[in-house]
Amino acid sequence: MATSKLYARRKVILVKIYKQLLIILTFSLIGEIIARFIVLQLPGSIIGLLLLFVLLQMKLIKIDDFKEVGDFLLNNMAILFVPAAVAIMEKFSTIADIWWQIVFIVVLSIMVNIFVIGKIVQWIKIKFEGELHD
Numbered sequence: 001m002a003t004s005k006l007y008a009r010r011k012v013i014l015v016k017i018y019k020q021l022l023i024i025l026t027f028s029l030i031g032e033i034i035a036r037f038i039v040l041q042l043p044g045s046i047i048g049l050l051l052l053f054v055l056l057q058m059k060l061i062k063i064d065d066f067k068e069v070g071d072f073l074l075n076n077m078a079i080l081f082v083p084a085a086v087a088i089m090e091k092f093s094t095i096a097d098i099w100w101q102i103v104f105i106v107v108l109s110i111m112v113n114i115f116v117i118g119k120i121v122q123w124i125k126i127k128f129e130g131e132l133h134d
Contacts, residue, residue, distance in 0.1 A: 016068070017068060017069060019065075020065065020066040020067070020068055020069035020070070021066075021069045023061075023065055023066045024052075024066055024069060024070065024073075027048040027049070027051055027052045028044070028045055028048040029048070030047075030048055030051060031043075031044040031045055031046065031047035031048025031049070031050075031051060032044030032045070032047075032048070034047050034051075035047050
């Protein structure tokens with residue numbers, strides 16, 4: 001009897017996870033479809049995430065509808081970068097002569113991003129909390 005309850009519980013959990021994954025993948029698919037029909041050169045995955053964000057803000061969908069799968073994907077994000085890293089290493093001969101330029105651009109981009117984000121945070125703090133005090 002206990003085995004059947006355990007089996008039923010696992011089945012419920014699996015169905016919940018499949019449903020959550022289906023929600024995320026559906027938004028990704030919708031984004032890909034929209035990307036094929038609009039003029040902007042925006043990846044479909046980004047469009048899908050923006051659509052999901054808008055629906056979350058409008059409270060048409062709840063974060064609890066896909067929280068477990070979202071947390072799993074965020075916690076294991078490093079695994080998703082392995083194929084890209086392998087592809088870069090496989091084609092390294094193509095970028096071997098300009099690797100230092102790529103590193104320079106990446107470092108410069110990070111520095112610009114940090115500076116811009118810092119200025120935005122300062123502006124928001126001053127606008128909503130008053131003058132900054134050291």
